[in-house]
Amino acid sequence: MKTLKTLKKPVSLRSHVEDYLREAIMEGRFKPGERLRERELCEMLQVSRPSVREALRRLEAEKLVTTVLHQGPTVTEMKEDEATDIYAIRALMEGYAVHQFTLLASDGAINELKKAVQNLHKAAKKRDQKLLIQAKARFYDVILDGCGNALVREILVNLLSRISLLRAKSFSGPDRLPKSLKEIDTLFGHIEARNAEAAQASAHQHIRNAEKTALDVMTQQAQKQNVDEDVSPALSSGPCKA
Structure with missing residues (x-):
C-alpha cells in the first residue's frame, strides 16, 4: 500500500476521507483491482475504522470501489x-x-x-x-x-x-x-x-x-498489466540452475 499524507481532523471527517480516497483512485495511486484494506487505510490516514468504512461505502455507490467475495473492497476495474x-x-x-x-x-x-x-x-x-x-x-x-x-x-x-x-x-x-x-x-x-x-x-x-x-x-494499460502478470511468476521462481 502507498504512503499517503496524514489527514487533519476537520469539519466532516468522513467526507474528507471520502475525497482523499476518491482522489487517490482518480490519480492512479490506487490501481484498478487493488485491495483497499480498512486497517491499513486507518493507519495511513490516522482515522477510525467507521470513517473509512463509510467512505468506502460511498465510493462503492459511485462505482469506484467494488466489494469482491473473499477479498473485500477493491478499486473497480472499469471495462x-x-x-x-x-x-x-x-x-x-x-x-x-x-x-x-x-x-x-x-x-x-x-x-x-x-x-x-x-x-x-x-x-x-x-x-x-x-x-x-x-x-x-x-x-x-x-x-x-x-x-x-x-x-x-x-x-x-x-x-x-x-x-x-x-x-x-x-x-x-x-x-x-x-x-x-x-x-x-x-x-x-x-x-x-x-x-x-x-x-x-x-x-x-x-x-x-x-x-x-x-x-x-x-x-x-490492460496489455501492460498482462505482461507484468506474465513476467512476475518467472521472476519469483528463483534463480536458474545450470
Missing part, C-alpha cells in the same frame, strides 16, 4: 464496454445540455463559461491533472446549471466520478490535451455566437475524440 456506455450517455446528455444552454443562457452565464475555459487553459499550462479535472468539471457545471433541464443534470452528476476517472485517462494520452483545448475553444466559440446546432455537434465530436483516447489508454 471497455462500460466506458463506451458512459461516453454514449455523455454524448447524448451533454450534447443536449450544450444545445439548450446556447439557446437559454444569459450573458452572465456565458461570461462564467468563458472564465471556466480560461481556467482550463491555466490548469493545462501547469500540467496538473487534478486542476485539469476540476476545471473541466467546472466548465460542464456552468452548462448544466444553465441548460434548463434538472433531470439531465441529475443523470450526469450521478455519473460524475466515473466521468472524471475517464477524463483522467483521456488526459493521460500523450497528444490529447492540446487537441482537447482546441475543441473546447471551438465549442465555446459556437456557444458565444449562439449557434446551438454547431455547439451541439462540437460537443458530440469532443466526447467521441475523448472516448477514442481513453479506450486506447485502457487497452494499453
